[in-house]
Amino acid sequence: MPEAESMFTSYKPSKGYDEYFSASAEPRSALQPLLSSLGQLGIEEINRSHAAAGMLLKRLGATFRLNDSGEQGVERILPFDPLPRLIRSGEWQTLERGLIQRLEAIDHFLGDVYGEQKIVADGVVPLEDIETSHGWRPQMRGFHPPLNRWCHISGLDLIRDGQGTWRVLEDNLRCPSGVAYFLENRRVMKRMFPSLFAGRTVHPIDDYPSHLLQALRELAPWTDTPTVVLLTPGVFNSAYFEHSYLAQQMGIQLVEGRDLVCEANRVWMRSTSGHAPVDVIYRRIDDDFLDPAVFRSDSMLGVRGLMEAYAAGRVAIANAPGTGVADDKLIYAYVPEMIRYYLGEEPIIENVPTYICSRPDDQAYVLAHLKDLVVKSVGEAGGYGMLIGPHASQQEILEFAEKIKADPRNFIAQPTLELSTVPSLSEGELYPCHVDLRPYVLRGKGAWVSPGGLTRVALRRGSLVVNSSQGGGCKDTWIVDESSC
Numbered sequence: 001m002p003e004a005e006s007m008f009t010s011y012k013p014s015k016g017y018d019e020y021f022s023a024s025a026e027p028r029s030a031l032q033p034l035l036s037s038l039g040q041l042g043i044e045e046i047n048r049s050h051a052a053a054g055m056l057l058k059r060l061g062a063t064f065r066l067n068d069s070g071e072q073g074v075e076r077i078l079p080f081d082p083l084p085r086l087i088r089s090g091e092w093q094t095l096e097r098g099l100i101q102r103l104e105a106i107d108h109f110l111g112d113v114y115g116e117q118k119i120v121a122d123g124v125v126p127l128e129d130i131e132t133s134h135g136w137r138p139q140m141r142g143f144h145p146p147l148n149r150w151c152h153i154s155g156l157d158l159i160r161d162g163q164g165t166w167r168v169l170e171d172n173l174r175c176p177s178g179v180a181y182f183l184e185n186r187r188v189m190k191r192m193f194p195s196l197f198a199g200r201t202v203h204p205i206d207d208y209p210s211h212l213l214q215a216l217r218e219l220a221p222w223t224d225t226p227t228v229v230l231l232t233p234g235v236f237n238s239a240y241f242e243h244s245y246l247a248q249q250m251g252i253q254l255v256e257g258r259d260l261v262c263e264a265n266r267v268w269m270r271s272t273s274g275h276a277p278v279d280v281i282y283r284r285i286d287d288d289f290l291d292p293a294v295f296r297s298d299s300m301l302g303v304r305g306l307m308e309a310y311a312a313g314r315v316a317i318a319n320a321p322g323t324g325v326a327d328d329k330l331i332y333a334y335v336p337e338m339i340r341y342y343l344g345e346e347p348i349i350e351n352v353p354t355y356i357c358s359r360p361d362d363q364a365y366v367l368a369h370l371k372d373l374v375v376k377s378v379g380e381a382g383g384y385g386m387l388i389g390p391h392a393s394q395q396e397i398l399e400f401a402e403k404i405k406a407d408p409r410n411f412i413a414q415p416t417l418e419l420s421t422v423p424s425l426s427e428g429e430l431y432p433c434h435v436d437l438r439p440y441v442l443r444g445k446g447a448w449v450s451p452g453g454l455t456r457v458a459l460r461r462g463s464l465v466v467n468s469s470q471g472g473g474c475k476d477t478w479i480v481d482e483s484s485c
Contacts, residue, residue, distance in 0.1 A: 007039045007430070008423070014432040016162035016418030019085065030088060030482075037196050038083065047428055049192045050082045056191065061241055062184050078181050079473030081424040082193060085435065085455045089203070092479045095158070095166060096449045098348030099441050102168065102335060103151055106326045107443075108342035110150040114140045114322060124341050125334045129358070132409055133331060134379040135174070135324025137287055139294050143311060145320040146219045149443055152318035153212070153282070155179070155453070158349070158437045160420035167352050167417075169436060171332055173323040175284050178474075179440050180242035182454040183208060183249075185476040203451035203479040208440070209249035211448050216280045218444030219316035226279035229253045229269060231260070233285045233301050243284050257285075262305030265312040280316045281306075287321045295321075329378040329412050330356060357404050357411040366413040367404065370397045373413045375404070388464060390416050419464060424457055424475065434458040436466050437477065452477035 013021040020031050027035050038046070054077060062078045087095075112119050113130055120127045130136055155176030157169040186205055190197065213228065220226035232243040234256055247254035253269065260278065261268050268275035283290065289299040291306040309315045325331060333354040336347045355362040355373075366373060370389050377385030387400040404411050421432035439453030456466035459473045466472040 007043050008035070011423060011430045012432070014418070014421040014434075017160055017164040017420040018432055019160070019420050019422050019435075031086060033200065034084070034086060034196065037198070041193070041195065043428075043430070046082055046193075047425065050080075050425055053080055053082060053188045053192045056188055057184065060184060062181060078184070079457075079459055080185060080188065081433070081457050081459065081473050081475040082189070083423050083425070083430075084189065084196065084476045084478050085422050085437075086478045086480055087452065089479055089481050092451070094348065095439070098166075099156055099439060099449055100447045101339060101343065101345065101348050102156065102171075103154055103441055103443060103447070105338040105342050106171065106173065106335065107148075107150050109338045110320075110323060110326060111144075111148060112342075113325065114143060119338070119341055122341070124337050125331070129330055129334075129409075130325060133325045133328040135287075135322070135327050137295075137322040137325070139307070140320075140322035143320075143322070145310075146221065146313070146316045147445065149219070150320040150323050151326075151441075152215060152219065152320075152443050154319075154441045154443070155438045156441065158439065158453075159352070159417065159435075161352075162418035162420075164420065166349055168332075168335075168349050169352055170329070171327055171335070172438070173327050174286065174319060176438070176440070177239045177242060178438055178454040178456075179208065179450075180245040181474055182438075182440070182450070182452075182477075183245075185454075185474060189476045201481040205451055208450055209246065211442050212246070212282075213250040213252070215442040215444035215448070216282055216316075216318055219318060220279035222313070223279055227269075227277060228280040228282065229255045229260075229278050231255055231257065231281050231283045231285060233289070237284070239284065246282075252282075257289075257300070257302045260303045260306075262303055262309050265309045265314050267303065267306060267309050267315045278315060280318065282318050287324060290317070290321060329376050330358075330409070333412060352414045352417060355413040357408040357413060362413075363404065363408055366411075367401055370401060370413075372416060374416050375400055375411055375413045377410055378412060379410065388416065391464075416464075419458075422455075422457070422475070424459065424473075426459060426461055431461060433461075434464050434466065435475075451479040 013025055021027055058077050119125050151173050155172040158166055159169045160166055216228045217226045229252055230243055230247040244254055259270055267278040269278050285301050288296045289301040291302050292299045293304050294307040310317055333356055336351055339345055339347045355366050357363045357366055373389045375387040419434040422435050423430045424433040435455050435457050437453050437455050440450040442448045455475050455477045457473045457475055458464055458466045
């Protein structure tokens with residue numbers, strides 16, 4: 001592989017787990033064919049095509065809202081890295097089983113805590129931890145969603161630790177985003193780097209919209225021809241590109257709250273020819289704004305009477321309101337026990353070890369080891385509300401210690417993991433950047449996992465934060481047959 005050797009001469013793998021190279025800088029055997037293909041392109045051609053890919057994404061409108069310091073609300077093109085991430089199909093099959101197992105247990109948990117609360121009575125999860133969650137919605141007590149499914153569209157964040165072991169980092173169960181970028185990454189790769197696909201079988205992802213539409217339609221068993229709409233907050237939402245993209249790909253109406261009306265326990269869509277019935281709402285707005293009669297009375301984004309129609313079983317909402325309680329980073333710590341409790345199985349994919357700061361012993365340990373830990377606020381997302389101990393100043397550590405003491409329920413802590421790295425373009429050169437992975441799981445009558453998912457990349461050198469709102473980007477994820485890596 002002389003071309004690859006030349007291209008990666010100055011590349012120094014991370015001290016943790018690099019997915020292209022071993023610790024001794026030897027190419028991993030499964031990656032050698034790809035490295036050869038990359039080497040034939042050369043770094044100059046990859047940089048040229050990368051610039052062209054950015055222009056293509058701009059034409060496609062693949063944007064996100066930047067929340068970085070001093071530039072809140074600025075729309076930016078999706079940061080895209082052209083070196084793909086490869087996962088072998090055998091390894092992927094295990095991850096698929098683990099994701100489905102986890103969501104099955106979480107679904108049982110949601111039905112239980114909004115119902116009989118057996119898991120509380122049996123002492124597995126304290127009621128206080130549930131009812132103090134930002135995602136807890138007591139209005140959902142006694143609700144029974146269609147098919148008894150609560151989580152229909154989920155994006156679980158996975159990481160590989162320093163030994164290459166997969167772990168679940170977070171559960172995203174309300175309105176998980178990023179799937180449009182996951183699909184567009186593949187489209188751009190095929191167009192700009194077609195030679196990299198030659199001679200290898202990469203599992204296709206183009207049928208995600210059809211699987212999504214099927215899962216949504218299955219939530220309305222009362223009709224053979226369900227009408228599905230996507231409910232968006234509007235054009236100023238940070239993920240509006242994705243909302244319009246998915247609606248277009250599925251061939252369904254993109255609506256705002258003002259386009260819908262509830263009458264006689266049904267939801268109707270206003271149109272020039274009158275009112276048309278709506279059976280399934282793929283909502284991309286938070287619980288609080290869904291129905292001003294039940295949640296926030298000042299909401300201008302939702303539909304008055306929606307929850308009454310939902311309770312009557314005349315409309316399905318994906319995901320079900322109230323799922324956010326299982327998004328809580330504290331409740332995350334209990335998911336392995338949920339799997340054992342509800343399914344009688346051991347977790348296929350383990351959590352990251354987690355300290356619960358509301359437990360006195362855990363809090364004492366965390367306060368004594370803040371410089372070595374990552375501390376997360378349980379209600380924050382997007383990489384905010386965090387302390388990364390090894391990178392924090394003494395003043396920041398002292399301030400976080402006071403925050404933990406003042407509100408221990410609001411914090412969990414985890415070891416500072418050395419996330420796996422993948423070679424990425426940084427300042428025109430190849431650099432080992434940390435990555436995570438967000439696969440998408442669709443659950444109607446059955447379950448389907450996207451082959452791969454959104455690989456997010458910490459493009460800032462040395463950073464562990466992969467969120468696009470804080471300088472992260474993404475790259476294409478390939479699930480490849482063992483014989484064609």
